[in-house]
Amino acid sequence: MSIKTSRLGSTVTLSVGQRLDFNGHQEFRRAYEGQLGVTEYVVDLTETEYIDSSALGMLLLLRESCALGVKVRVVGANPAVKRILTIANLHKLLAVA
Amino acid sequence: MKPLGGRPRILVADDDKINRLALRRALSVHHEVIEACDGFEAIAKARVEAPDLVLMDAQMPGCDGYAASLTIKSSCGADQFLPVVFMTAGNDQERLLRGLSSGGDDFLIKPVNPLLLEGKIRALLKVRGIFETLRRQRDELEAFRNGAERDFTVAEAVLTNVLARDEPELPGVSTVHDALERLNGDLVLRAILPGGRLRVLLGDFAGHGLSAAIGAIPVAETFYESCEANRPLDRMLGEINAKLHRILPRYLFLAACVLELDPTGGTLTVWNGGIPPVVIAHPESSRRGHAESEHLPLGVLRPAEFDPAVRRFEVPSGTRILVASDGATETRSPGGEMFGAARLEACLDGPPRATAADTSAGTSAGTSVFMAELTRSLHDFRGSAPACDDVTLFGLTVGPELGTALRAAQQPVVEVGPSRSGRGEAGCKEQRSAEYWRYSSERRRRRRPCPARFGDAETFTTGC
Numbered sequence: 001m002s003i004k005t006s007r008l009g010s011t012v013t014l015s016v017g018q019r020l021d022f023n024g025h026q027e028f029r030r031a032y033e034g035q036l037g038v039t040e041y042v043v044d045l046t047e048t049e050y051i052d053s054s055a056l057g058m059l060l061l062l063r064e065s066c067a068l069g070v071k072v073r074v075v076g077a078n079p080a081v082k083r084i085l086t087i088a089n090l091h092k093l094l095a096v097a
Numbered sequence: 098m099k100p101l102g103g104r105p106r107i108l109v110a111d112d113d114k115i116n117r118l119a120l121r122r123a124l125s126v127h128h129e130v131i132e133a134c135d136g137f138e139a140i141a142k143a144r145v146e147a148p149d150l151v152l153m154d155a156q157m158p159g160c161d162g163y164a165a166s167l168t169i170k171s172s173c174g175a176d177q178f179l180p181v182v183f184m185t186a187g188n189d190q191e192r193l194l195r196g197l198s199s200g201g202d203d204f205l206i207k208p209v210n211p212l213l214l215e216g217k218i219r220a221l222l223k224v225r226g227i228f229e230t231l232r233r234q235r236d237e238l239e240a241f242r243n244g245a246e247r248d249f250t251v252a253e254a255v256l257t258n259v260l261a262r263d264e265p266e267l268p269g270v271s272t273v274h275d276a277l278e279r280l281n282g283d284l285v286l287r288a289i290l291p292g293g294r295l296r297v298l299l300g301d302f303a304g305h306g307l308s309a310a311i312g313a314i315p316v317a318e319t320f321y322e323s324c325e326a327n328r329p330l331d332r333m334l335g336e337i338n339a340k341l342h343r344i345l346p347r348y349l350f351l352a353a354c355v356l357e358l359d360p361t362g363g364t365l366t367v368w369n370g371g372i373p374p375v376v377i378a379h380p381e382s383s384r385r386g387h388a389e390s391e392h393l394p395l396g397v398l399r400p401a402e403f404d405p406a407v408r409r410f411e412v413p414s415g416t417r418i419l420v421a422s423d424g425a426t427e428t429r430s431p432g433g434e435m436f437g438a439a440r441l442e443a444c445l446d447g448p449p450r451a452t453a454a455d456t457s458a459g460t461s462a463g464t465s466v467f468m469a470e471l472t473r474s475l476h477d478f479r480g481s482a483p484a485c486d487d488v489t490l491f492g493l494t495v496g497p498e499l500g501t502a503l504r505a506a507q508q509p510v511v512e513v514g515p516s517r518s519g520r521g522e523a524g525c526k527e528q529r530s531a532e533y534w535r536y537s538s539e540r541r542r543r544r545r546p547c548p549a550r551f552g553d554a555e556t557f558t559t560g561c
Contacts, residue, residue, distance in 0.1 A: 022304055022305065025348075052486070053301070053302075053303035053304065053352065053423075054303055054304050054348070056303060056350075056394075057303045057304070057347070057348030057349060057350065058348060060347055060348060060350070060397060061347050061348045064347050080435065084423070086390075087352075087371055087372070087373055087390045087423065088352060088371045088390070088393065088394055089370070089371065089390060089391065089392055089393045089394075090393070092393055093393065093397075
């Protein structure tokens, strides 16, 4: 698994690789930790074919680590991944597109 | 025994006193020297003095170097390396061959060249050091594994005690667990409530193994406690959510579905937070109801934001109900295809239902039929592909047998018969006050300002 972090202005994009599961916990965390002055995080799942419940936990953790007013958006989820996000009702907490 | 971190100990076995003295002089700068004047003494000192290397004169009266080497080597464990270097008067083929077959690791020709001696000793001690490191690491690993095994056994026993209650077998109710690891994050809890109602929680903790299983303990305790006190479903859900929110790290939570069946009234109440849709198959038509996941999993939301809203379904006799953890629908075939909801539902129809055997056995036999069909179907679909997740299934068929069994097994705590009303009422009051106390203390805790867990409480509410 690989997560690429890119930054444009105050928006940080985390591009997730093929899988996001419990093995990627540390890497996912490192990808956003230490970023200053961020107003929005975009988690790009375009490449992602599989996520597990640990991945949902990582998204919750990202959201919690954010300062007041910082947005977290999840984009590019394929139908299978989106289904997992929807069953957990994560769209009630994060913007899922 | 050799002092820890001391100088390497060399055992010098030679019958010639002058030779021993010369070797001692050459070696004692960097090594501790032990002397033996023949093979017998060499064997004895190798055992008692625990040397790191043996310099062995080949030709000695009584027990010679070859015989001594054989004995010393054979008493070493397979995981130990005690190097033996033969000192021979000449380098003829026959002597060297004998040395090799007696377990020798190297040779020195007399008179011994001090530089060559030091070089060979250094090389052999290095090899011995590697052996020692390997052995230590293996021992550490084994000790760690044994410790982990003990911890697992204890954890397993505790979990079993917490999760398993003496629940009677119920006709038409069936649970299937297929776990990847000994300890896992899937759980099914069941309790019979007054009035013959059945309450079931099917949960799936985020993650796998021990870290997932550990959360099952507070869930089970709250579940049983709440059921024993006959608290309403929404209260119980609020309690479990609050407890998990308080104790679990933010990335751990419990996807859960809670069902409450009232067979007398023919209703099913469902709260689903993160479990694939509960399938409700009506008896006489192909009509299917689905209790979709409408909530976030338990432990995610703060108590104030938690939504205990439930959905109700009419479940006349013969209705089949199936709950499956996502491990079932996400089971993959060798080709990577997912099992999916459609295949899952198809199993509810299973082999034609209204067979003669089925009818005579009553509606409750239907559960074992469709559960067996589903288990078989999942197994066949997966084929040789590896299992990726724990699979937990809960199936139920509403029927008169189940209703009768539930009424027979219901807990007597709250239902007080008129014949023992005196004692019963007192017991009931006590029950209520204990319950009240628990509830009010829970409420007091909830009112306390939520400390740093949600550093930015506002982000939380705005996102909702």
